[in-house]
Amino acid sequence: MDFEIGHARKRLAVGFLFFLGTAAYLSLTATQFLAAQFSEIPRASYLRKAIKLDPANAEYRDSMGRFELLVQQSPVNALPWLQAAIASNPSDSGYWLDRAIAEHLIGSFDSERKSLDKAVATNPRSSAVAWQVANLYLSQGAVEPALREYRKVLESDPVLSPQALQICWKVRPDINFLLQNVVPASADEPFLSFLVSSNESDAAARIWERIVSLQQPVERRHLFDYLRYLFTHHDPVQASRVWQEAATVSDLAAYQPTEANLLVNGDFSLAILNNGFDWIYQKSSAVSLAIDPDQSHSGSRSLRILFQGAGIEDAGIRQLVSVDPDTEYVFSGYYKAAEMDGAGAPEFAIQDVYTGAKLFMSDGLRDTGSWTRVNSSFTTGHETHLIVLRVARVPADRPIRGKLWIDGLKLVSADHIASAEPKKEQP
Numbered sequence: 001m002d003f004e005i006g007h008a009r010k011r012l013a014v015g016f017l018f019f020l021g022t023a024a025y026l027s028l029t030a031t032q033f034l035a036a037q038f039s040e041i042p043r044a045s046y047l048r049k050a051i052k053l054d055p056a057n058a059e060y061r062d063s064m065g066r067f068e069l070l071v072q073q074s075p076v077n078a079l080p081w082l083q084a085a086i087a088s089n090p091s092d093s094g095y096w097l098d099r100a101i102a103e104h105l106i107g108s109f110d111s112e113r114k115s116l117d118k119a120v121a122t123n124p125r126s127s128a129v130a131w132q133v134a135n136l137y138l139s140q141g142a143v144e145p146a147l148r149e150y151r152k153v154l155e156s157d158p159v160l161s162p163q164a165l166q167i168c169w170k171v172r173p174d175i176n177f178l179l180q181n182v183v184p185a186s187a188d189e190p191f192l193s194f195l196v197s198s199n200e201s202d203a204a205a206r207i208w209e210r211i212v213s214l215q216q217p218v219e220r221r222h223l224f225d226y227l228r229y230l231f232t233h234h235d236p237v238q239a240s241r242v243w244q245e246a247a248t249v250s251d252l253a254a255y256q257p258t259e260a261n262l263l264v265n266g267d268f269s270l271a272i273l274n275n276g277f278d279w280i281y282q283k284s285s286a287v288s289l290a291i292d293p294d295q296s297h298s299g300s301r302s303l304r305i306l307f308q309g310a311g312i313e314d315a316g317i318r319q320l321v322s323v324d325p326d327t328e329y330v331f332s333g334y335y336k337a338a339e340m341d342g343a344g345a346p347e348f349a350i351q352d353v354y355t356g357a358k359l360f361m362s363d364g365l366r367d368t369g370s371w372t373r374v375n376s377s378f379t380t381g382h383e384t385h386l387i388v389l390r391v392a393r394v395p396a397d398r399p400i401r402g403k404l405w406i407d408g409l410k411l412v413s414a415d416h417i418a419s420a421e422p423k424k425e426q427p
Contacts, residue, residue, distance in 0.1 A: 315390070
């Protein structure tokens with residue numbers, strides 16, 4: 001009997017302790033829940049209640065400090081709360097950043113730098129932390145520490161990288177220094193785009209040089225932007241060099257000119273890039289352009305041009321070609337035309353891109369029942385480095401209708417033709 005009474009008392013004691021533990025847990029949970037609710041209300045009275053209900057929570061102290069800092073605009077009143085948050089949880093980089101901002105606003109720059117160093121130390125790999133730290137360093141005029149943190153941003157944050165590149169160039173416009181110390185190779189593409197948009201031709205050439213030396217893959221959109229910039233700024237020599245080097249870094253080996261043919265894709269066997277030194281076209285309601293697999297002379301297809309109206313200056317397709325000054329070249333190609341109606345006819349035209357000087361105009365490309373060859377030579381001017389081949393409408397702007405196919409287009413230097421001819425034996 002005594003055993004049963006003792007056993008019952010033990011069970012009652014255990015149950016009572018369990019009840020107390022459950023009640024304490026529920027009370028704590030309810031208190032923390034209520035504190036969390038109060039902390040969501042951006043008012044000082046509610047934030048104070050949250051701190052009182054859960055005094056061990058460093059986040060509430062930081063929230064109170066941020067309220068004083070951002071809403072009340074009182075960094076002096078914010079500092080004690082922010083320091084208390086750090087004392088409770090010194091491993092949160094956000095708390096150190098908040099304190100650094102408050103210290104910056106009150107002019108305590110030595111303390112600010114220590115806070116910034118702590119923010120970096122607690123989260124050294126975060127690009128978001130590096131971005132804030134860099135901006136705060138820069139606002140102090142501490143350029144070197146700022147650039148060190150911007151590099152972290154450039155290494156890992158493609159979203160913030162464009163802004164970081166602009167800032168780095170503004171504070172230290174020294175391309176060699178930046179490439180050596182700040183801008184990682186992974187950021188070369190956006191840096192190239194930025195320099196092009198900023199009209200920094202020498203710096204852009206330097207970063208392109210690094211891209212090629214490291215054989216980094218380059219998206220074609222970045223390459224084409226750079227080439228358009230070079231064409232516009234009358235630098236065809238650099239454009240030609242960039243195009244050749246893009247054979248490997250932008251997978252353009254098939255689009256390279258050769259001594260046997262300076263024209264790219266002259267038989268239209270490749271996809272038209274509409275950029276660079278490949279064919280460039282413009283859409284027009286009066287002209288339709290299409291690859292025709294059913295008509296060809298040199299390969300398996302040709303370019304079909306359908307003229308169907310007025311206001312036509314040319315067919316809307318052209319190719320830029322890098323050439324040497326004072327040099328004789330030979331142009332050849334094949335065409336077929338049908339149902340041509342209108343005054344004059346389309347013609348092959350070759351001109352200096354920058355002066356507009358006409359170097360070659362073919363006879364009119366009129367109706368012909370079979371493929372007909374065009375062949376002629378011309379000599380470039382003293383300053384000619386870039387020419388354009390196009391299909392011109394002569395006379396311009398007069399109505400014309402009909403179909404024209406072109407294929408097997410070639411441009412070769414006369415010297416190359418001469419060197420390729422078999423030498424006659426001396427008697």
